[in-house]
Amino acid sequence: MNELWPWMLLAGLGAFHGLNPAMGWLFAVALGVHRQSSAAVVKAVPAIALGHAVSIALVAGAVVAVGLFVDQGAVRTATGAGLVAWALWHHFFGHRHRVRIGMRTGLAGLVLWSFLMATAHGAGLMLLPALMPLCLAGSPLHDIGGDTTAAITIAAVGVHTVAMLAVTSLIALAVYRWVGLEILRSAWINMDLVWTLVLLGTGTILLIV
Amino acid sequence: MVMLKPDPSFYPSPRMAMKAAPETLAYVAAFDPTRAVPDELAVVDVDPKSTTYGQIVTAVAMPNVGDELHHFGWNACSSCLCPNAPHPHAERRYLVVPGLKSSRIHIIDTKPDGRKPSIVKVIEPGEVAERAGYSRPHTIHCGPEGIYIAALGNAEGKGPGGVFLMDHQTFEVRGQWEMDRGPQQLSYDVWWHLGHDTLVTSEWGTPDTFENGLIPEVLLGSKYGHRLHFWDLHKRKHVQTIDLGEKYQLVFELRPAHNPTKAYGFVNCVLSLEDLSSSIWVWHRDGEKWAVTKVIDIPAEPADPELLPPMLKGFNAVPPFVTDIDLSMDDRFLYVSCWGTGDLQQYDVSDPFKPKLTGKVRIGGVVSRASHAGAKNGTLNGGPQMVEISRDGRRVYFTNSLYGAIDDQIYPDGVSGWMVKLDVRADGGIAFDEKFFVEWPKSHRPHQVRLQGGDCSSDSYCYP
Numbered sequence: 001m002n003e004l005w006p007w008m009l010l011a012g013l014g015a016f017h018g019l020n021p022a023m024g025w026l027f028a029v030a031l032g033v034h035r036q037s038s039a040a041v042v043k044a045v046p047a048i049a050l051g052h053a054v055s056i057a058l059v060a061g062a063v064v065a066v067g068l069f070v071d072q073g074a075v076r077t078a079t080g081a082g083l084v085a086w087a088l089w090h091h092f093f094g095h096r097h098r099v100r101i102g103m104r105t106g107l108a109g110l111v112l113w114s115f116l117m118a119t120a121h122g123a124g125l126m127l128l129p130a131l132m133p134l135c136l137a138g139s140p141l142h143d144i145g146g147d148t149t150a151a152i153t154i155a156a157v158g159v160h161t162v163a164m165l166a167v168t169s170l171i172a173l174a175v176y177r178w179v180g181l182e183i184l185r186s187a188w189i190n191m192d193l194v195w196t197l198v199l200l201g202t203g204t205i206l207l208i209v
Numbered sequence: 210m211v212m213l214k215p216d217p218s219f220y221p222s223p224r225m226a227m228k229a230a231p232e233t234l235a236y237v238a239a240f241d242p243t244r245a246v247p248d249e250l251a252v253v254d255v256d257p258k259s260t261t262y263g264q265i266v267t268a269v270a271m272p273n274v275g276d277e278l279h280h281f282g283w284n285a286c287s288s289c290l291c292p293n294a295p296h297p298h299a300e301r302r303y304l305v306v307p308g309l310k311s312s313r314i315h316i317i318d319t320k321p322d323g324r325k326p327s328i329v330k331v332i333e334p335g336e337v338a339e340r341a342g343y344s345r346p347h348t349i350h351c352g353p354e355g356i357y358i359a360a361l362g363n364a365e366g367k368g369p370g371g372v373f374l375m376d377h378q379t380f381e382v383r384g385q386w387e388m389d390r391g392p393q394q395l396s397y398d399v400w401w402h403l404g405h406d407t408l409v410t411s412e413w414g415t416p417d418t419f420e421n422g423l424i425p426e427v428l429l430g431s432k433y434g435h436r437l438h439f440w441d442l443h444k445r446k447h448v449q450t451i452d453l454g455e456k457y458q459l460v461f462e463l464r465p466a467h468n469p470t471k472a473y474g475f476v477n478c479v480l481s482l483e484d485l486s487s488s489i490w491v492w493h494r495d496g497e498k499w500a501v502t503k504v505i506d507i508p509a510e511p512a513d514p515e516l517l518p519p520m521l522k523g524f525n526a527v528p529p530f531v532t533d534i535d536l537s538m539d540d541r542f543l544y545v546s547c548w549g550t551g552d553l554q555q556y557d558v559s560d561p562f563k564p565k566l567t568g569k570v571r572i573g574g575v576v577s578r579a580s581h582a583g584a585k586n587g588t589l590n591g592g593p594q595m596v597e598i599s600r601d602g603r604r605v606y607f608t609n610s611l612y613g614a615i616d617d618q619i620y621p622d623g624v625s626g627w628m629v630k631l632d633v634r635a636d637g638g639i640a641f642d643e644k645f646f647v648e649w650p651k652s653h654r655p656h657q658v659r660l661q662g663g664d665c666s667s668d669s670y671c672y673p
Contacts, residue, residue: 027292033672034404034470095378099294099353102406102443103469103671113293181221181672184290190213190298 014163051114059124083203276308282349370396391447404469583646
């Protein structure tokens with residue numbers, strides 16, 4: 001079970017990211033209603049998941065690569081500090097990001113938009129506590145060698161992205177087909193606040209424990 | 210203030226916004242033309258069930274004199290729900306109220322009690338000039354990147370005017386919006402098609418050509434604005450200019466279709482130099498470009514020169530002076546203020562290229578001086594000016610002052626302020642609410658009206 005929980009956490013975080021309207025499903029629904037086409041919804045979701053995956057893969061890859069050479073404790077501290085700093089930045093300035101992608105965008109624009117959103121939200125940073133036991137020094141898997149660490153990182157990004165893709169697709173199609181956009185008024189709880197608290201809490205745990 | 214759910218006054222689409230509960234308060238910017246006492250933001254009770262219906266219940270005085278409060282807007286609105294730039298837990302709470310003459314911007318909090326708003330921040334003109342390079346802030350719109358403010362002059366009060374951004378939470382001036390201005394120099398209104406990633410601007414003139422009133426030589430020399438500018442909303446780049454023609458002077462209010470999938474909008478031209486008519490134009494897509502088509506011409510009315518102000522005596526006619534227009538939330542009815550003749554017209558624009566006149570009332574007017582059942586003293590001056598429509602389209606409010614210096618050119622006896630309300634029949638047709646006549650205190654003249662919770666000229670939507 002000890003080996004399983006990081007994977008479940010990665011999948012759970014994927015579902016959490018997918019649930020957030022600001023991370024993509026809402027954009028897919030909007031393109032659907034603008035173009036009056038459920039195909040537009042279906043096409044948009046993989047592009048959004050791809051942009052998200054690229055963003056988290058870059059962060060995860062960088063930290064895991066550093067972790068191969070640097071002491072695990074130092075990586076934990078740096079990651080913890082990074083998460084707390086990101087949470088604060090997100091809270092005070094997260095609403096300010098420059099809008100670069102509009103409603104007329106194609107799929108490439110969606111990939112870029114999703115990449116920028118995930119990066120600005122610190123989505124990759126959020127995965128690090130789950131990745132560390134899998135990839136960093138001290139992990140039983142680590143002794144097997146660098147190639148395997150890379151494979152595990154890719155698998156981790158894959159698990160997270162598949163979970164995100166599944167949740168995003170399900171919600172996008174459900175809202176487009178049956179639920180309708182009225183739901184935004186009642187069910188769009190402040191995910192940014194939850195997100196900030198998750199970043200802050202995880203960062204603090206990494207720093208203290 | 211942290212919100213757990215989106216502000217209940219935000220709606221994903223204009224269709225949904227039309228179902229909003231009727232407004233109970235209206236906010237009205239009013240200024241003292243003599244610059245002796247501070248301008249005010251008045252709160253007018255528009256709840257028919259209230260004992261103070263049709264009365265000013267509060268007036269918030271500005272901290273200085275001579276601001277000339279003109280147009281204003283909300284810090285946040287329905288565009289916060291847009292999928293590409295979501296910030297839905299902002300709160301529609303603060304009114305951003307600039308002085309067109311002073312360039313000072315007041316932030317007014319409408320909570321906790323909407324009837325008793327209070328000033329919470331004042332941004333001095335130096336900050337606007339230093340951070341954005343602009344002055345004479347005019348139109349305020351909440352949008353994808355914060356608060357967009359069209360300004361009529363640069364920091365020195367000359368051209369070019371343009372648009373700057375302000376943070377919708379901290380109200381910090383964030384800087385000039387344009388990255389590539391192209392040939393645009395004159396500025397007036399700004400709005401957008403969120404579904405088409407397009408921003409539109411219109412033109413008046415530089416501050417030196419309007420602050421002391423319209424200058425006949427500038428007007429007759431076709432030097433006031435007559436062009437529309439189209440921009441890439443996200444690249445902040447000028448993409449196209451459309452010139453209505455030199456004879457069309459003062460191209461003012463931009464009213465894009467509320468449905469974000471529709472790529473058309475209406476703009477009014479105040480005056481044709483050829484025959485003193487006013488006109489309404491539709492901008493629309495023509496292949497890959499934008500184009501404009503004139504769809505309404507409102508002619509000047511013959512008039513006894515004895516009854517005309519000095520500026521118009523030689524023309525023997527009163528121009529309609531269409532100074533404002535507004536489009537209902539369902540994009541069906543366009544309201545047109547004829548500030549010169551005193552008409553407020555309603556057109557069915559279901560087919561934007563073939564408007565049909567469906568209603569008309571007359572009040573004030575240079576010659577007609579038409580009265581209102583609620584007015585005590587017979588004749589009224591000024592005419593229909595800034596017009597605002599309730600979200601459900603059933604009520605229309607308007608005031609009678611245009612701009613201090615110009616009021617006195619066209620109405621030399623001075624404009625005595627009033628605000629009235631129309632009731633709208635579902636399939637067209639308008640009539641005065643005889644119980645609603647706000648006679649403004651003599652110290653001030655009322656200009657723009659904003660409705661609590663949003664209205665038809667301050668919200669924009671990302672979903673059809």
